[in-house]
Amino acid sequence: MPLNQTEGILLGPAFQFSRSLPASQPPGLVQDACVLHCRHAAGQIFAQYFSDQYTRCWLYDFDTDKPFVIPVHLQQATVVMIYNLEGDAVLQTGKHSPLQLLGNQYALLSLQPDQHSFRLEAGRNRLLLMQLGPSIFSQLDENCISNPYEAPRPATIKKDNLGQLAELEQTQLCGEIWQLKRQVLLLNLLFKTLDDMGAAYRKEETSIYHRDYPTYKKVKDYITQNIDKKLSIQILASRFGIQPTQLRRGYKKIFHHHLADHIRELRLERARKLLAKTELPVHEIAWEVGYESAAGFSRVFSNHYKLSPSDFRREEVSV
Secondary structure, eight states, rough: OOOOOOTOSSSSTTTTSOOOOSSSSSSOOOOOOOOEEEEETEEEEEEEEEESSSSSEEEEEEEEESSSEEBBBOOOEEEEEEEEEEEEEEEETTTSOEEEEOOOOEEEEEEEETOOOEOOOOEEEEEEEEEEHHHHHBBBBGGSBOGGGOOOOEEOOHHHHHHHHHGOOSSSSOOHHHHHHHHHHHHHHHHHHHTTTOOOOSSOOOHHSSSSSSHHHHHHHHHHHTSSOOOOHHHHHHHTTOOHHHHHHHHHHHHHHOOOHHHHHHHHHHHHHHHHHHHOOHHHHHHTTTTTTHHHHHHHHHHHHHHHHHHEEEEEEHH
């Protein structure tokens, strides 16, 4: 199952986020990000979410008057680059020794579901968690991706990489142009960081280490370009001459996520943009993103975002 972008990668039953932001917003809000706010007994939390086909990012600002612990919420194993931008943070993993991340340090980790939490000290803390998409982490040599309990050594974020992060806080650009530039900034930051840590890449081409990669890449591209059409497993299998069971298994093996989940994520992301940026009725948006009925679309949307499409649009307009 995909991570719930509304709730975020850090959450828990005591952390209820709202899309209504207070007047005293922190510096460093990212243009076109999904911004959420939580007032907790320990203080305030601002969560920002933005994504593209290569990475998903959550940027957290904590302003607290006492130390506290917040869980890392994952529904599947994932590879995450963690940048601790301000304050001291400790990543706790079950009964293993904690991993300390001081200010301006980073670590590339493979995280398993429901095993981790962050302990943060009082004051201001900023964390950027960058989840690597399959097209990136599948190219990395597995030896450069640590588990938290293997006692990896965090490294210091270089000054030019901090400059890349600062560029995320621009206010001049917006919309698709900004999203494209933001993608370039994040990928440049990521690969500079990987170079700094001496990360190694697979020497083989993807098409060599999985002979069916070109076919499955065509399936993925077709889905992206035809998200408004019927995209059942049976239809895709017939179109590309693959048995349905083989299509499911092969897609998961190559791209490290389920085909049905990928289709749903693309549809919901497009629906979110249409709700926020157009005045199209909900039933027309349902058709635009491949749902045959508004009721079915609303049910899936509400389960994912914890808001109905109408409520989501209302909050977007009020922000």
